[in-house]
Amino acid sequence: MNNFKKIFPFILPYKKYAYLNIFFNILYALFSTLSFMALIPMMQVLFDQTKRNTSMPVWHGIVHVKGFFENYLSYFITTSTDNYGVGYTLSIMVFVIISIFLLKNLCDYFALFFITFLRNGILRDMRNAMYKKTIDLPLSFFSEKRKGDTISRIAGDVSEVQSSFLSILEMVVKEPLTIVFTIIMMFAISTKLTIFVFIFIPLSGYVISLIGKQLKKQSTRAQQEQGTFLSTIEETLGGLKVVKGYNSENYFNRIFQESTQRFFDLSNNIGNRQNLASPVSEFMGIMVIAILLWYGGHMVLIEKSLNGASFIAYMGLAYNILTPAKSISKASYSIKRGNAAAERVLEILEQENPITSKVNAIKKDVFNDKITIRNINFKYEKETVLKDFSLDVKKGQTVALVGQSGSGKSTIANLLTRFYDVNDGEISIDGIGIKDLNLKSLRGLMGLVTQDSILFNDTIKANISLGKLDASDAEIIEALKIANAYEFVQDLPDGIYTNIGDSGNKLSGGQKQRLSIARAVLKNPPIMILDEATSALDTESEKLVQIALENMMQNRTSIVIAHRLSTIQKADVIVVMQKGKIVEQGNHETLIALNGTYNKLVSMQSFE
Incomplete structure (x- = not known):
């Protein structure tokens, strides 16, 4: 009863x-x-x-x-x-x-x-x-x-x-x-x-x-x-x-x-x-x-x-x-x-959701100054991933996070979007803690392109317009062009109305990733998070996707989580991470000159 x-x-x-x-x-x-x-x-x-x-x-x-x-x-x-x-x-x-x-x-x-x-x-x-x-x-x-x-x-x-x-x-x-x-x-x-x-x-x-x-x-x-x-x-x-x-x-x-x-x-x-x-x-x-x-x-x-x-x-x-x-x-x-x-x-229905908007949470539609990550600690269950991590990302900067697997790079992306909440410390945007921001408003400021291209069994238009549900065909085609994807889409039997199958399996890996980028372009957020967006691609696809990413990152703030270091050499700031901590920080030339961890990573990839 x-x-x-x-x-x-x-x-x-x-x-x-x-x-x-x-x-x-x-x-x-x-x-x-x-x-x-x-x-x-x-x-x-x-x-x-x-x-x-x-x-x-x-x-x-x-x-x-x-x-x-x-x-x-x-x-x-x-x-x-x-x-x-x-x-x-x-x-x-x-x-x-x-x-x-x-x-x-x-x-x-x-x-x-x-x-x-x-x-x-x-x-x-x-x-x-x-x-x-x-x-x-x-x-x-x-x-x-x-x-x-x-x-x-x-x-x-x-x-x-x-x-x-x-x-x-x-x-x-x-x-x-x-x-x-x-x-x-x-x-x-x-x-x-x-x-x-x-x-x-x-x-x-x-x-x-x-x-x-x-x-x-x-x-x-x-x-x-x-x-x-x-x-x-x-x-x-x-x-x-x-x-x-x-x-x-x-x-x-x-x-x-x-x-x-x-x-x-x-x-x-x-x-x-x-x-x-x-x-x-x-x-x-x-x-x-x-x-x-x-x-x-x-x-x-x-x-x-x-x-x-x-x-x-x-x-x-x-x-x-x-x-x-x-x-x-x-x-x-x-x-x-x-x-x-x-x-x-x-x-399920009574499961408590710890990640929700506060009552009277602040709604924010624009990004004016910087993202501040201050003294954060985070662990998945018992495994500590980030320890006393701090970083500033100024408006318009491209900040790259590099390091070996398990160093905590992707965790930063998960915390910025509040897929998870920090255990200690604070992340703020323009001085407002992200826990004080309305959750939809926070995620509305950000575009996300992940390593795995997450597409749905629907048309190209339906997949891309997730970023803007009322987008016209012309806006979608423009986003496809910026993402370097329109050349293959226009050759498809029904163009943007072509069904791409379960998880987009009718397309190649590079094509799927360019559609993911087009989705983020159409959303047009001020902050872009790229989580190893090219790591699963072959060399030719990577070049096409890299051009698409460069087009997309123009005039916006970008946080790039990279495995292939060749893709982030133009970044304003490169943050080298190891076991949840920052070990080096600077641009490509500065870090090479340090002859430290970053130079070692570049040398290893060049050798490969």
């Missing part, structure tokens, strides 16, 4: 559908009960058991309601049969029964009709909330999570909550009310028989409840396993070249099959346990019916305290309890399964 309370806010926008569902479920439960009660007068007419009554009954208050209706019914049947014949009376009874069954089924349809909007609305809103939360959470969250597990939660677990957990809405209204109304009518027919029968019902409930144990735990394991094999699919498709290149198909096939086998075993256990609920509840119900037949038959045939028509209707009412009882037992297992799914959904 605690998880249901947390999901309740998703229900509120659709509360009118919930109310309408409850209203029609109440009517359904009422007509379901009356449909059996209507059989009593019809059978009394058939077997000529109606007590003759020619006097119109008088209402003596709610206390005597049962006697009033019995007398009125006998009065109606007596006068109707005397005036029009037994055939007419029987026709009226049949019409009433058909009308009640029609109303019952119409109410059932409308109850399901309205809850469909509620269930599907909640499904949509939960998926939207999950996706929004997923893209809002910091990168650090996903460095510890499998992508496939997150996909499984958004797709599978949300559906499980919708189909299973929300069955509680049906369970608390439709089925219990049907049982309550039925029991009231059973007491109205025979209090003695009903008390006798209900001695055995708690025993049935206990046996059924034993089946549901362990279901939630197994459901959680099954959903985790689904996340595992979805991750395997996602990773395999993403690295298909490596899988095939290393003849590793059998290895990954084995990993996937082991996961699906575990899911198969868990699903079988869960399914069999659920499937057992229905026959066990029905069997226990039939046991109660059998006891009822024996004791009720004794009342009809020996004690003569109950008439045959009432007993047959009573039997129908007793059996009418079985269907909702079965539904409740099934729903209770579904709720256990849905509860496990709800926990996995809520784990």
Whole structure:
């Protein structure tokens, strides 16, 4: 119920559908009960058991309601049969029964009709909330999570909550009310028989409840396993070249099959346990019916305290309890399964996001003076990456960060864009700490070109216009020209409307990188961050991309993280890093003259 309370806010926008569902479920439960009660007068007419009554009954208050209706019914049947014949009376009874069954089924349809909007609305809103939360959470969250597990939660677990957990809405209204109304009518027919029968019902409930144990735990394991094999699919498709290149198909096939086998075993256990609920509840119900037949038959045939028509209707009412009882037992297992799914959904939705804009955060659209990095320390979990790092980047400067792998170069880019937050120290722009800036405003000041060209399965225009969603075709073509990319784009079959495939795989590495640069050019930010933008390219592609980068960096502030030192010789300031600290700083000529770490790195690359 605690998880249901947390999901309740998703229900509120659709509360009118919930109310309408409850209203029609109440009517359904009422007509379901009356449909059996209507059989009593019809059978009394058939077997000529109606007590003759020619006097119109008088209402003596709610206390005597049962006697009033019995007398009125006998009065109606007596006068109707005397005036029009037994055939007419029987026709009226049949019409009433058909009308009640029609109303019952119409109410059932409308109850399901309205809850469909509620269930599907909640499904949509939960998926939207999950996706929004997923893209809002910091990168650090996903460095510890499998992508496939997150996909499984958004797709599978949300559906499980919708189909299973929300069955509680049906369970608390439709089925219990049907049982309550039925029991009231059973007491109205025979209090003695009903008390006798209900001695055995708690025993049935206990046996059924034993089946549901362990279901939630197994459901959680099954959903985790689904996340595992979805991750395997996602990773395999993403690295298909490596899988095939290393003849590793059998290895990954084995990993996937082991996961699906575990899911198969868990699903079988869960399914069999659920499937057992229905026959066990029905069997226990039939046991109660059998006891009822024996004791009720004794009342009809020996004690003569109950008439045959009432007993047959009573039997129908007793059996009418079985269907909702079965539904409740099934729903209770579904709720256990849905509860496990709800926990996995809520784990994402309730995940605290440490990287957000402050209340009344400052919005800044222009960069006027300099970026200041002052005495910052940072570590990924336990590994310290930057130690007491300080740097100033003045407006219009090109500052290059160089050093061996693991020296902390890319971490600077991650901290400037607030993909991560510093542990100590401060980063400021024009004297304003970036934690005080509105997050969208901060990232709006920056363009980012990474080592891996991140493109999406869409057109060239759609990929580039991420930098400016309302960009015209002319603006996109101009950005492509600056990025040295228009020459290959114009040769494509549909130009900028060509779909570039999954991750841009229809293009070469150099072409993809030039599109990434065009995206940054179109955004036209005052600060550009280039994170090893040419390290994965061949020599020819590197030259084309380098020209594109030089075009882009004109008249703007640039922070270049470089592996190939040939690409940053024109930088205003080159910062040489080693184990998270600055060991040398200056322009190319100054650092060469120092004959230190930078000169050693240049010599090594020249030798290579």
